[in-house]
Amino acid sequence: MRDLSENHRWLSINTATVRKAHGQDVPLAAIFDACARKGIRAVSPWRDQVAAMGLKQAALAIQSLGLELSGYCRGGLYPAVDAAGLQAHIDDNKRAVDEACTLGAPCLVIMAGGLPGALVGGKAQHPQSKDMPRARAQAAEGMAATLAYAKSCGLPLAIEPLHPMFAADRCNINTLEQALDLCDQLDPAHSGAIGIAVDCYHVWWDPKLEQQIARIGPKRLLAFHVCDWMVPTTDMLNDRGMMGDGVIEIPSIREMVEAQGFAGYCEAEIFSTAWWNRSTQEILDACIARVKTAV
Numbered sequence: 001m002r003d004l005s006e007n008h009r010w011l012s013i014n015t016a017t018v019r020k021a022h023g024q025d026v027p028l029a030a031i032f033d034a035c036a037r038k039g040i041r042a043v044s045p046w047r048d049q050v051a052a053m054g055l056k057q058a059a060l061a062i063q064s065l066g067l068e069l070s071g072y073c074r075g076g077l078y079p080a081v082d083a084a085g086l087q088a089h090i091d092d093n094k095r096a097v098d099e100a101c102t103l104g105a106p107c108l109v110i111m112a113g114g115l116p117g118a119l120v121g122g123k124a125q126h127p128q129s130k131d132m133p134r135a136r137a138q139a140a141e142g143m144a145a146t147l148a149y150a151k152s153c154g155l156p157l158a159i160e161p162l163h164p165m166f167a168a169d170r171c172n173i174n175t176l177e178q179a180l181d182l183c184d185q186l187d188p189a190h191s192g193a194i195g196i197a198v199d200c201y202h203v204w205w206d207p208k209l210e211q212q213i214a215r216i217g218p219k220r221l222l223a224f225h226v227c228d229w230m231v232p233t234t235d236m237l238n239d240r241g242m243m244g245d246g247v248i249e250i251p252s253i254r255e256m257v258e259a260q261g262f263a264g265y266c267e268a269e270i271f272s273t274a275w276w277n278r279s280t281q282e283i284l285d286a287c288i289a290r291v292k293t294a295v
């Protein structure tokens, strides 16, 4: 297991972690600059932030600041009420693949989607269908189509299982086992073209955690996201904790993924209204401190 206590060379900042400061949106260019000034070597940006900055400008900034990417957030959200809707989502995922390649991302993170029509403009609402098996089949179909395209560009897809509390609106792939079954189905040769993003927040509770992480293997372990689970949790989406403030034994999960050969970035991904009310400096300083002591 790597020693992270000396420096923060293996810290990556998911740009959602610092998308706001003092409650106000922070432009992606300012986030990149702030990370570079703190000696943070990698980031994982979001599509909406990249679109606001401009894809070319974002790629240039990443290059000129010498930043690496630990991922690109995100593709997925496949389920739809009809075939045309599913195809539109697949087309959008192909655009996400292109963007990830332009930015030099090592993988595109895939959040499968929940029930059709349950997430509009990032907000949850009553879905257009309650057929979960069909929604899951559509997610698999969408991923297969995206995978065929991503392979032609050499970009791996990282399926991120989300905590079951998000099954209806955001992601109907809710355990590592389910995600790995899908990897086996879509890529029986274990080529690494499709793998897993392990996010501590979403998988820490799983009784099969150790068993399923052991099943991932080095080729399929594409990203490792860290934050903490607060007790009590006051908001399903935006009350994630800074590493060390909650109940997740993050180092033990890191030990499991590193035992599989993972040697990449620990990506701090913290959606938190409480942290977004602080300054960018404070948030980044806390991530730097905690990656050394609590990851």
Ligand code: ZN
Pocket: 160, 197, 199, 225, 269
């Ligand atoms: Zn994540």
